[in-house]
Amino acid sequence: MASNKTSSNQTPPQAGAQPLCAVKEMPNRPLDTHVNEHRAGLIRVTEKKWVNGTVIRYCFLDQPATWQGADGQKEAVRAAFAQWKGLGIGLEFREVNEPREAMLRIGFEGGAGSWSYVGRDNVDYATDPRERTMNFGWDLTTPYGRDTALHEIGHALGFSHEHQNPNAGIVWDEQAVLDYFAGAPNFWNAEKTRHNILRKLKPWETDGSEWDRDSIMHYQFPQGLILQPSQYRSQPLLPANGFSARDIAEALRFYPPLQPTLPELRPWESQRIQIGSGEQIDFMITPDVSRQYTVQTFGNMDTVMVLFEQMDGEDIFYAGDDDSGTDFNARIQVRLFRGRRYLLRIRLYYAQQSGEGAMMMW
Known part of the structure; x- marks a missing residue:
């Protein structure tokens, strides 16, 4: 759902009069021309999701002054991040003060609407540290406002508007x-109305799920805009x-709790990748020698592969590669250091045959 306001001391509008969130329209990442519809669908449903285990850093922007948020508004956003984490998901959220360290940069400009980039678009397209990736344009301390914060964070995690689910069967009075x-x-x-309301998502953008009219990602609508359901x-x-309930199930499907211990990836040992589309496999790397290493997947599959270094109890992004929609394999070439610990996380979009993929470090 979206949200309501212009200033924090206003009475929330009645149902059906709320301003709503507007998702930024972004281009689709190009895929090779020979990629078939099934393979493209599996890529599209997952491509904006983060690799599970990512520490998502966010900050509140204080410049320009019109973007500054009152303490109560910031606390409402912090509480919303805590609610998402409280579902048991494998992502971590960490507030930072420096915009250059943040993947999500949050403003509170009244009158500018509430909106967010979707998932990895936050880092793929919003690269200027002075640029907002999320804005809240009304009071977040009301029940509707608290849902606004959850809704916009849902977009930042890669989830789309539920009222645009093609399985909803909604017929609009356009x-x-x-x-x-x-x-x-x-x-x-x-x-903007066609993009955020009337446009139907492609079936793979909702992974074929049934309509969830109570989803946190669903708008409120007044009577008279929908012809069907009657x-x-x-x-x-x-x-x-x-x-x-489905919000929770979907969040845990893409971001399940992390495993307490991980298998170790050693040089020249081939590891078979036996996971389903959208699932993830993780490895620990503890090099015995400081040198240049190559980590690569093998087989006809699409993956995103991300390497993190563990530093002071935190996983810091080190390198990554996404081979989806191409004829190439994911490949990372990087110098690793003896005595340090690294995490390799691989999410599968598509495999031509079950269990066909493998990976190796050398």
């Missing part, structure tokens, strides 16, 4: 939708507050 969102409090043009012609569609 002109009524365009007219409604052109007015207060959203003032959206037709292009009950919403005469009543508003109001998702329940907080996470739905």
Whole structure:
């Protein structure tokens, strides 16, 4: 769901009058022309998700002054991160003060709407440390505002709008939708409304899931905008507050709890990759010799491979490669140091045959 406000001391609008979150429209990463629809679908449903185990650093921007948030608004965002972590997911969230260290950079500009980049778009496209990757444009201390914070963080974790699920069966009164969102409090043009409301996601963007009308990623809608299901012609569609059961299941599917111990990857030992699409396999690396190493996958599969160094109890990004949608294999060439510990995390998008992939370090 999205959210409501212009200043923190205003009374929240009644249901159906809320301003809503607007996702930034980004280009699809190009895939090789010979990639078939099934393979492309498996890539698209996962490509914006983070590698599980990532420490996502966020900061609050204080410049310009219009982006500054009051302490209560910041606390609401911190609480929302804690709620996502409280689901038991394998991601970590850490607040930092330096924008150059942050993957998520948060502003609180009233009147600018609430929005976020989606998943890895935060680091792939929003590369200027002075640039916001998320904004909150209304009070986050109301029930609707608290759901706003959860919703925008959901986008930052790679989850899309649920009301655009192609399996929802929603039939819109398109002109009524365009007219409604052109007015207060959203003032959206037709292009923005089509992108955020009327556009149906591709089936693979929701992984074929059924419609979840109580998802935290679902908007509220007043009566009269939806023709089917017919009950919403005469009543508003109001998702329940907080996470739905399916929200929790999907979060844990992509970001399950981390394993307490990991297998070790040693030079010249081949490791078979036997995981399903969207799943992940992790290895520990503790080099005996400081030198240049190569880590590479083998086989007809699409993966993202990320190497972290463990420093002071924290996993720091060291190197990575994403070979999805190409004829190449993921490959990292990097100098590793004796006495240090590294984590290698590999998420599979697609494999031509089950269990066909392998990886090796040398």
